Amino acid sequence: MPNRSTDALFQLIKSLHKAEKRHFKLYIKRSSAKEDLKIVELFDTLDKLPDYDEKILLKKLPSIQKPQLNNIKTHLYKQLLASLRDLKSTDTLELQLSEQLDNARILYHKGLKHQALKILERARELAKANGKFNYLAQVISLEKKIETLHITRTIQEKTESLTQEALEISSHIDRVTRLSNLALRLYGWYVMHGHARNEKDETGIRQFFKDQLPSDAFELTDFYERLYLYQSYTWYAFIRQDFLMYYRYTQKWVDLFDSNEVMKKVEIGHYIKGMHNLLNAHFDLRNYQQFEKALKVFETFAQTPTAQQHDNFRIHTDIYINSARLNWHLMTGTFREGLSLVDTIAANLEEYTLYVDPHRIVVFNYKFATLHFGSGDYNTCIDYLQKIINDTSADLRIDLQSYARLMHMLAHYELGNDEIIESLIKSVYRFMAKMKNLTVVEEEMFRFIRHSFGVSPRKMKPELEKFLHKIKHLEKSRFETRAFAYLDIISWVESKVYEKPMSVIIQEKYHQQRKRNYGGKLVKESKRLAG
Structure with a gap:
């Protein structure tokens, strides 16, 4: 085949x-x-x-x-x-350093020790200037080997500085390794499980983070030490759904690059991941104006030679920007405008098949489904959700698998497919319970849908109002926010209660927030002028 x-x-x-x-x-x-x-x-x-x-x-x-x-x-x-x-030998700093190391080894094996040492000296300065301590360790290791095995008549001060520098680098690499390991393991936990589902998850993550975080973490000043420290806090906060902390540390992550512009070229992958997470933080907190500003910055960066230089980073920048554009329509209720992007994004994903991981495809399919759900096209919504539900190749994101099934059930509910709703309720409830992914919000939702079968249409509105009252106060509960982040259940119920499209409900909230922000700015400005 x-x-x-x-x-x-x-x-x-x-x-x-x-x-x-x-x-x-x-x-x-x-x-x-x-x-x-x-x-x-x-x-x-x-x-x-x-x-x-x-x-x-x-x-x-x-x-x-x-x-x-x-x-x-x-x-x-x-x-x-x-x-x-x-x-591409000069395309990246890593390739340049590797080439210099290879050249030094060739010269050394030819017996040209002094020429090898000169190249290593240049490589050492280049690695130092850009914080490439792993390469620096290799450079110094080869220098030490040459100095140990041969009489190079090197002055005593150099041998002393080499040994001292080797110790400092070893200590630095150990700190960076521990912090990068912590960031990676937290990110891995999120990719597999999503957000913390209950107190048990919360306690486990909190204890793990406390045990693994170096005691002197906030005394570290090196770029890479701080980068992995901020990444660790980013994933720690995101898993725990502490979205304010998540925002603070994604902002620190991006600010670190803004204060070290050269590192945007050296570590472009980390920069674009930081911008992606900053935009997600603004999305989660509904920071509309900050979201718009950050997206414009990211879109401008995407056109720079740095962003366009390598296929991998060009493609992932494009993917993250498209994800942010969809998020903008999801959080402002402009679902139909968002749908105009779907075909282009889907075509790009098809073009990027070799480069995009299954997890990313699942996330986009969920966003596409949500846009169709919000715009009232439940049949197409179901088509996208089926792609997630039937995908057995991507054993990732239990939370997305759960909420895809939940939205699938609601789409059939909206279509009035009563003959299959009862079996869907049982299967979705069983799946979410098995995955330990049920929150109070979902429990109430299942209870309402089961109960609604025996309620006449003219008595449905009071029942919807009761349901809305039960879940509205949970909006600020940390373990319940997960349900609202994946599917705006409150806006869906409000659309039924107030007899307005779900898109209109969300748009009204967006405009109200913009007015409050604008009014707050006017008050601050008038106080400043008065003072």
Whole structure:
């Protein structure tokens, strides 16, 4: 069967730009023997195939027998990487440092120790200036090896400084490793489970964070130490649904880059992830004006040469910006305007198949479903939710799996599909209970829907008002906010009570908030002028 996603060589070839393909042809003709030109034939054939299919490939390559294919593919893969390294050796600081280290090792093995030491000296200064301590450790390790094994007539002060610097770097790397491990493990917990579901989750995360956080964390001043510290607090707060703390630390994360502009080029991936989380924090807190400002900053950054330089970061910047644009329509109630973006975003996701993880696809499908639910197109909403419910390849985000089922049930409820609602209530309730994903809000929702079957249409409004009263006061409860973050249940019930579309209810809240913010600014300005 054709399989575009699993053959590594095919993926690599399909990721190449025209300039990279052209450079490969020149590189291989320059550096390979005549018999190696078979790999060019294989390259051209794979480049033209829409999907990887070995049977079709062998038919198009009569000069290559099946037993030869794997060896030739392996050789082509290595040559492609060598060609890309040759082309992009100055693209990133890491590649530059790796090249200098490789050159120093070559010179050392040739017996040219002093030349090797000169290159290592330059590499050491470059690594130091950009906080690349892992590379710095490798540089110093090679310097120490040369100084230990050979008489280089290096002055005593240099050997002392090398040993002292090695100790400092080792200590620094240990601190950064512990903090980056903490950030990664917290992020991993969130990807698997979503937000803390109850006091047990909360207690466990709190204790884990306390045990793993270095005691001197807030005395650290190095860029990477602070970066991973802020990331750790970001995920810690987000898991616990402390959205104010989440906002504070995502802002610190972004501010760290704003005060170290050069690091936006050195660690662009961390910067775009920080902007993504800052926008999510504004979304969770409904900070409308700050959201707009941050999105404009991110959109401007996306057009810079730094953001456009590498495929990986260009694609993820685009994905995060599209996610933020959808969030804007979700939180302002402009669902129909948001739907105008869906086809373009879906096409981009299809184009980025090789680069986008299943988790990201699940999140976008959920957002698409929510836009259709809010605009009243329940059938299309169900289609998107089915993609999530039926997806067994992405064993991620129990919370999204749960809320996809919940919204699926509500969409059928809205369509009046009474014949399947009862079985859906049982299956969704059973799934959420099994996953320990039920909150008081969901319990009340199941209770209301079950009860509504026996209520006549003319008596439904009082029942809706009772339901609204029961869940309204839970809006500020930390363990209940999860339900409101995934699906604005309160606005949905209010739309029934006040007989208005859900989009209108959310838009009214948005405009009221903007008026309050504007009024507050006027009061502050008048006080300032009076003072």
